[in-house]
Amino acid sequence: MTVRVSVVEEILSANDQLAAANRARLDAARIFAINVMASPGAGKTSLIMRTVEGLREELRVGAVDGDIATTIDADRIAALGVPTVQINTGGNCHLDAPMLQSALPQLPLDKLDLLIIENVGNLVCPASFKLGVHRSVLIASVPEGDDKPYKYPPMYRGVDCLVLNKMDVLAAFEFDVDYFRRGVETLNPGLAFFPLSCKTGEGLDDWLVWLRNEISKFKLAVDT
Amino acid sequence: MYNVPVSSVHSRGWRTQSMHELSITQSVLDIALRHATQAGARRITRLNLVIGELSSVVDDSVQFYWDIVSRETIAAGSELHFERTPGALRCLGCGHTFPLNGQDYACPACGEAQVVTAGGDDFRLESIEVE
Numbered sequence: 001m002t003v004r005v006s007v008v009e010e011i012l013s014a015n016d017q018l019a020a021a022n023r024a025r026l027d028a029a030r031i032f033a034i035n036v037m038a039s040p041g042a043g044k045t046s047l048i049m050r051t052v053e054g055l056r057e058e059l060r061v062g063a064v065d066g067d068i069a070t071t072i073d074a075d076r077i078a079a080l081g082v083p084t085v086q087i088n089t090g091g092n093c094h095l096d097a098p099m100l101q102s103a104l105p106q107l108p109l110d111k112l113d114l115l116i117i118e119n120v121g122n123l124v125c126p127a128s129f130k131l132g133v134h135r136s137v138l139i140a141s142v143p144e145g146d147d148k149p150y151k152y153p154p155m156y157r158g159v160d161c162l163v164l165n166k167m168d169v170l171a172a173f174e175f176d177v178d179y180f181r182r183g184v185e186t187l188n189p190g191l192a193f194f195p196l197s198c199k200t201g202e203g204l205d206d207w208l209v210w211l212r213n214e215i216s217k218f219k220l221a222v223d224t
Numbered sequence: 225m226y227n228v229p230v231s232s233v234h235s236r237g238w239r240t241q242s243m244h245e246l247s248i249t250q251s252v253l254d255i256a257l258r259h260a261t262q263a264g265a266r267r268i269t270r271l272n273l274v275i276g277e278l279s280s281v282v283d284d285s286v287q288f289y290w291d292i293v294s295r296e297t298i299a300a301g302s303e304l305h306f307e308r309t310p311g312a313l314r315c316l317g318c319g320h321t322f323p324l325n326g327q328d329y330a331c332p333a334c335g336e337a338q339v340v341t342a343g344g345d346d347f348r349l350e351s352i353e354v355e
Binding site for chain 1 (some may be wrong): 248249251252254256259260261263265269273274278279280281311324327328329330336337339341347349350351352353354355
């Protein structure tokens with residue numbers, strides 16, 4: 001005889017629970033963590049390097065770098081002198097909470113203020129897998145086109161900050177910044193938005209001010 | 225200043241060696257087996273999944289991996305049933321709910337641009353059928 005058993009359970013609940021554990025561990029260590037997501041080539045590693053250069057005099061920064069196979073990006077970040085853990089996802093298209101859990105013990109957690117996590121280049125899957133970070137950052141770039149908020153709504157509506165990189169080449173592309181922003185604003189009203197160029201450095205200061213401010217708020221919150 | 229070599233973590237075992245849907249399918253199996261065991265079932269014959277358009281899950285891929293991950297479990301040979309829920313938005317101006325069209329998010333009723341998601345996020349195991 002067949003019996004129906006009611007389940008009603010979120011498929012990703014196991015990941016969500018581990019993400020909450022990661023978050024608790026980061027909070028206890030007073031480390032502010034960001035998850036940097038973008039499509040391949042949008043400038044994740046470039047923004048991370050610029051951020052390290054801009055903040056390393058005042059904050060102790062660590063990095064976790066997710067890649068399908070190589071250590072190219074992690075090597076570039078580690079060359080700046082920050083402790084870096086490479087996660088080879090072995091073909092997986094996103095980082096998940098268990099992977100971050102494995103990476104954390106390899107970092108000097110008692111000597112970090114900011115942990116920057118570079119997710120696998122992908123606009124789809126990383127949106128579904130929580131890691132346990134404090135803020136999610138999405139990098140879009142001008143050459144990708146202005147329609148991406150309309151084509152990848154789960155990614156655009158789930159983030160806390162949006163960087164639009166490669167503004168230095170805006171004139172060469174038919175990129176309607178207003179159309180792009182309209183798509184973002186409807187999905188994610190009031191989202192922190194920073195058009196910038198990692199190449200020229202234009203606009204980077206605003207992003208760094210936002211990040212510093214978020215870190216200060218976090219430290220205040222965990223200390224009280 | 226640190227000067228440390230890059231250390232590595234490789235993801236664990238075959239469960240995560242492939243794509244998105246493989247790890248997801250494994251999660252579906254874990255949840256189903258737990259509930260079947262609690263119910264004292266000998267065999268799982270069918271799983272009823274709800275997958276939303278916005279959940280970035282491809283049901284064909286889940287089906288493909290299902291036969292592999294469920295092999296040699298009490299769910300072997302079971303049927304996956306997918307209920308798909310469409311992506312929808314609700315206008316914060318007039319309350320009108322409308323489907324995603326992939327081009328524009330403005331409300332077709334009043335033109336208002338402030339919207340929230342009103343459907344299509346689902347990704348859950350609703351029930352299982354067991355013997």
